[in-house]
Amino acid sequence: MSSPEDWQLHPGISSRSLPVRDLQMHILEAGNPKNVLILLLHGFPELAYSWRKIMYPLAAAGYHVVAPDQRGFGRTTSIKRDGAYPVDYPITYGENLTPYRLLNLAQDITILISALEHTTAHAVVGHDFGSLVAGCCTLIRPDVFKRVVMMSAPFSGFPAPLFSEDAPGPSNKGPHAFPPSVDQELARLDSPRKHYTSYFSSPQANEDMCRAPGGLHAFLRAYYHVKSADWSPNNPHPLSSASGESLALMPGYYIMPIDQTMPETVLPYAPTREEIEDNTWLPDAELSVYVSEYRRTGFQGGLNWYRCLIDKSGQLAKELMEFGPLGGRIEVPAMFIGGAKDWGVWQSFSAVDKMKELFVQMGDANFILVPDAGHWVQQERPEQVLQRLQTFIAETES
Structure with missing residues (x-):
């Protein structure tokens, strides 16, 4: 460590x-x-x-x-x-x-x-x-x-502390809640998808990332890369609606292929050796700090934050x-x-x-x-x- x-x-x-x-x-x-x-x-x-x-x-x-x-x-x-x-x-x-x-x-x-x-x-x-x-x-x-x-x-x-029509008690709807209907809508697309929040809330997410193909260092390098300005396909803009079709315009690290893990989603877009060598904002010595810490702790502590977003208890x-x-x-x-x-x-x-x-x-x-x-x-x-x-x-x- x-x-x-x-x-x-x-x-x-x-x-x-x-x-x-x-x-x-x-x-x-x-x-x-x-x-x-x-x-x-x-x-x-x-x-x-x-x-x-x-x-x-x-x-x-x-x-x-x-x-x-x-x-x-x-x-x-x-x-x-x-x-x-x-x-x-x-x-x-x-x-x-x-x-x-x-x-x-x-x-x-x-x-x-x-x-x-x-x-x-x-x-x-x-x-x-x-x-x-x-x-x-x-x-x-x-x-x-x-x-x-x-x-x-x-x-x-x-x-908002609203009451669900199909559940006994307050629902967790609002700006930072995750409605289950989103995944249902994404799953019906021609290329079925799922929301990353639901994936991060799943029982297997921690194990998937800790045991990513090629190792934890390779996964974190790819994940940080695709969400940075270094990845040229990132050209964001405001969404026109909250519909599944609109959400699906976002990259796979947010709206994932339905049958893929997060490592499987991002590793195909990992940076080249030259891109890694040219990276000044997260050189390998600094990335290794994250790798060392997450290898020791796993990701579940942080993933529990996401689980609270989709908790159906209304707590x-x-x-x-x-x-x-x-x-x-x-x-x-x-x-x-x-x-x-x-x-x-x-x-x-x-x-x-x-x-x-x-x-x-x-x-x-x-x-x-x-x-x-x-x-x-x-x-x-x-x-x-x-x-x-x-x-x-x-x-x-x-």
């Missing part, structure tokens, strides 16, 4: 773990702890390490910068209720899903602030699934999270109704950053418009698409992301 000392991080970035609720949470950290706090939340399949290129520059600009391995990822582990010892990996498919629900993930981050001896976060920045956590944090505690930046995945609010809606009314718009300063070559920005029909409506201070001016960047925008184009973040924070401070 590699260690943070082997990760070739900037000397100003350190690694440690601290107790947060039922977790022993691993964080990467930079800057003076007395400075105001910026939190960086990764997505899937990523780690705190995904922020390595912008952490120290933000710290040098006068911030306390912290990137956690979120619940189910990396070096963050669960602690037994009696505090006796940490529960190590692997996480199994039968794991209790309650800790992985969006509201609980946001509570993890809220309590992390106190564990770091802060009372507020000057900004919370989330990428991919971390964008949904960041948006949720701001929605439930705008007094704690003073600014929010969502990256690559729009956050447009909680699923998320129940939790929100117990939490209290969460209507209205969010007043804190907000920005969205995506890659111009990232289908993730547009994968959910109308989500961008709903996000702009939800966040009062966003609008078109703070909706940024970085040229020549794909899904991994803060890794592919760290300088542009850093400049946008610093400008946004400075302008909203003044």
